[in-house]
Structure formats: C-alpha cells, structure tokens
Amino acid sequence: MKMKILSYRSGEEINTVHIRQNGKVRNRLAAAVILLALSVGLMVISARQPGFAQWYSVHIYPLAVTTLGRISGWLPFSVSEIGIYILLLAFLATLVRMILARSRTAAARWLSGVLLAVGILAFLYTACCGINYHRCSFSAEEGIVTYDYNADALREICIWLTDEVNERADRVSRDDDGVMELNAPEQSGAVEAMRRLAEEFPSLEGYYPRPKELIVSEILSYQGLTGIYLPFTVEANYNGDMTAYNKPFTACHELSHLRGFMQEQEANFIAFLACISSGRPDFQYSGYLSGWVYCMNALYRADYESWQEVRALLDEEAEPDLSSNNAFWDRYEGMISETSERINDTYLKVNGQSDGVQSYDRMVDLIVAYFGNMNI
Secondary structure (H helix, E strand, O other), X not given: OOOOOOOOOOHHHHHHHHHHHHHHHHHHHHHHHHHHHHHHHHHHHHHHOHHHHHHHHHHOXXXXXXXXXXXXXXXXXXXXHHHHHHHHXXXXXXXXXXXXXXXXXXXXXXXXXXXXXXXXXXXXXXXXXXXXXXXXXXXXXOOOOOOOOOHHHHHHHHHHHHHHHHHXXXXXXXXXXXXXXXXXXXXXXXXXXXXXXXXXXXXXXXXXXXXXXXXXXXXXXXXXXXXXXXXXXXXXXXXXXXXOOHHHHHHHHHHHHHHOOOOHHHHHHHHHHHHHHOOOHHHHHHHHHHHHHHHHHHHHHHXXXXXHHHXXXXXXXXXXXXHHHHHHHHOOOOHHXXXXXXXXXXXXXXXXXXXXHHHHHHHHHHHHHHHOOOOO
8 A cells, every 4th residue: 555655844944934925025015115106206206397207208218119019019919908807817816815825924925916016017107108298298399389269260170171071081992881991901001100290290200019909899999998008018009899980090199109199189189190191091081080070079069050061061971980980989878988988087187187088179279270371
C-alpha cells in the first residue's frame, strides 16, 4: 500500500510567508498612493498653470501617441475595450476568492491590488488625457476668433451648408432604403483626412493610429455616444452600429483628441473641417450634414420661421439619413442614456467646460467665425 507523505510548514516558514505577503501588500499600497498623488498633483498644476499643460501637450503627450498609440494600433481591435472586460472579470473573480478565503490577509491582498489598479488607471488617464483639458484650444492656436452674430447670419450659414449637402447627396452610395453607405473603410479615410487637414493647420501634425470600431458598440449606443477616446491605450474608438453618415465625422472627432485637443466642441469643429477637406465624397457629405444638423438646431432655437424656410431646401435624398439616425437613437432612449448624459455633463464641467453637454453648441460659433467672411 502506498503511503502519502504529509507536508507541513513550520512556524518559522509560516511567519516568513506572512512577512512576504505583508511586504507585497505594503508595496502595492505605496505604489498606489504614489500614482494617485502624482495624478492629483499633475491635474492641480495643469489647472493652475495652463502654460505647463500647453508645454506638456505639445512636447510630452505626443510621445504617448507614438508609443502606446502605435503599439495598440497594430491590433485590429480596441485594446482598451478588451482590457476593461478583462479587468472587470478579474475584479469579480478575485472578489469571490477573497470572500471565500475569509481572512484579513486575503482581504488586504485584494484591496491593495484594487487600489494599485486604480492608481495605474488614474495615472494613465492623467498623463494621456486629463492634463490636455487645460491646454490652449485649437481655435486659439490657429487664430480663429468667435464673435457675436445674429439669426440672419446663422441663416446664411445654414443655407450654405444646405447647398453643400445637396450637392453631395447624390454622389454617395445608398442602400435599398436610400440610406448612405460608405464608399470605402472609414478608418483609413479618417487618418488620411486628418493628415490632409494638418497641412493647413500645423497644430494637427503628428502620428495618427487608425480609429477602431468597438466590438460591443451597443455599450455606446445605450449611453447615447457616437465615440469615445480611451486614454489608457491612446485609442480613438467609435460606435460601429450607428448610421453610416456619422462614422467619418466621429472617427475624425476622436482622432483630434490624439493631438491633445480634448474639448468636445473643438473636436467637433476639427472633425467638420477634416471631413469637408477630405478627397472622399462620403466624408465630405458626413462633414457637411453633421455641421448642418448642429447649425440648424441652433437656428431652430433662434428663428423658427427661418428654420422652416431653410429646412424645406434640403434635398430629399438626404432625408433617409436623418430619419435613420433618429430611429437608431430613439431605440436607446431611456434611463441609461439619461444617466449617461448627466454623468457626461458633470465630467465636462469638472474638466473646465463650464457649459457641460451644451458646450457642443460652440461648434456653431466656430463654423460661423471660420466661414462667416466667405462669400457663401
């Protein structure tokens, strides 16, 4: 008969193990505290010293784009998206294991691990996103100065945009329902559009990784989001389920964040310029129609009669895109989208955009300022 040899640990060995485990816990906690302190310190400095944020965004942040952004860009999927799923699963699995262990040592290990993960994510957010909120805006860097204008001036801009949309409405591919289809992949088109725009605006020069469609885009749909910049791996991500005309505009919007321009209204304006300057008709159509929606919404609030007049001028071929877009977002209206909007509003205000989600209307001011002196 075979005899099992029982292994055992002496009291000295057990104490050594406890010392090592306690040492790991202390090291994790120390690292977490350091990372969190650095994150808070850098955010405070950038908020109080805009010159530091500007210097950092121009000289340091691009290094993250050309390293982290380039590495993550080699993969066809969103690394951050997969990483978030893995972290959530790891959090739940280790939480269950800690509860089953029923020991203070296990609880300390779990808590120190969670705090370290939070510290790492907080530092990555600060280094690759947070500081940039306090840099000089795109419009200021490029000398685009907004000014007061009346409803008549806005009406003229809307008529011009309507003409541009109408001119391209029959130059894009459409499905059996008349909804626009992209002529080629939006990822490469967005990179090319941003590079092309950088020839006119030097502040946009730099490396651009390809934007990526989220694998589970429905997450963004329920939040009412067309795209999201994930700083942890410096990736521009967008909602692949939404109506096609939104995709070029959104992809360029998210890529503008990789140049350090985090303010949403500025990113919208950059996306507008990138799309209408593109050599692709579907990108031009996306840019002009997106700009048309923003400006027409502003005209609706300012002068309803003028809005009715201009609205009637839109080519019928563009109507299916607007209807499809409205139908898509209507499916996700509810408590989740409303909560997400409130969270987004708070997030924007915390990061210096005092108007919150309403700050997106500044795009209209920028369009008027940039094109107001043109003979349109």
